[in-house]
Amino acid sequence: MASYLLSLLFLSLTLTLVIAEKPVHFHFYQHKTFSAPNPSDVRVAKGPIPLPVGPFSFGDIIVLDDPLTSGPEATSPLLGRAQGLDSVMNSLTVTWVFNIVLTCGEYNGSTIAIMGRDDILLRVRELSVVGGSGAFRMARGYVLVKTYSVDNITGDSELELDVYVYPAKL
Numbered sequence: 001m002a003s004y005l006l007s008l009l010f011l012s013l014t015l016t017l018v019i020a021e022k023p024v025h026f027h028f029y030q031h032k033t034f035s036a037p038n039p040s041d042v043r044v045a046k047g048p049i050p051l052p053v054g055p056f057s058f059g060d061i062i063v064l065d066d067p068l069t070s071g072p073e074a075t076s077p078l079l080g081r082a083q084g085l086d087s088v089m090n091s092l093t094v095t096w097v098f099n100i101v102l103t104c105g106e107y108n109g110s111t112i113a114i115m116g117r118d119d120i121l122l123r124v125r126e127l128s129v130v131g132g133s134g135a136f137r138m139a140r141g142y143v144l145v146k147t148y149s150v151d152n153i154t155g156d157s158e159l160e161l162d163v164y165v166y167p168a169k170l
């Protein structure tokens with residue numbers, strides 16, 4: 001019993017030491033553009049089963065290099081980019097694997113590694129911060145995603161991201 005309590009104490013001490021208490025919060029608008037002339041999202045594989053809404057199919061693989069801005073307009077100040085992959089599931093969900101690359105400010109050059117399940121019909125979806133580099137080496141956290149606007153014909157969309165990152169205390 002005593003050793004059980006001791007290990008619990010040790011575990012909670014370790015967790016408090018490793019994870020900072022306060023997250024760094026970023027608020028971004030992510031511009032996903034499929035349409036010409038300057039797409040930031042490119043479908044590199046087309047799946048065989050069309051989804052009931054939108055231009056996508058189960059099995060689509062999309063490579064993205066999207067601008068992240070401070071405001072909803074495409075001309076708002078650029079804060080970073082979202083670079084990675086989307087894979088489209090059979091149920092209007094997308095599995096995301098991407099890095100946020102910060103390109104200005106205090107964290108310029110640092111990256112945040114994100115993975116998660118985006119159930120696009122939900123108002124707010126949650127993705128996981130699984131790591132990072134630079135200021136965010138071994139970081140943890142989460143991302144709340146909302147759809148700001150979407151064009152069901154082209155697939156162009158704008159997402160609102162709230163990123164909460166707990167830097168590791170190394």
Ligand SMILES: *[C@@H]1O[C@H](CO)[C@@H](O)[C@H](O)[C@H]1NC(C)=O
Pocket residue numbers: 103104105108109
């Ligand atoms: C961010 O870092 C890059 C590479 O060091 C540098 O070229 C760029 O000017 C920096 N941007 C800002 C806004 O500080």
Ligand SMILES: *[C@@H]1O[C@H](CO)[C@@H](O)[C@H](O)[C@H]1NC(C)=O
Pocket residue numbers: 053054150151152
């Ligand atoms: C796009 O599709 C979504 C999901 O079915 C729907 O909620 C939304 O109203 C559609 N938007 C437009 C502009 O048709």
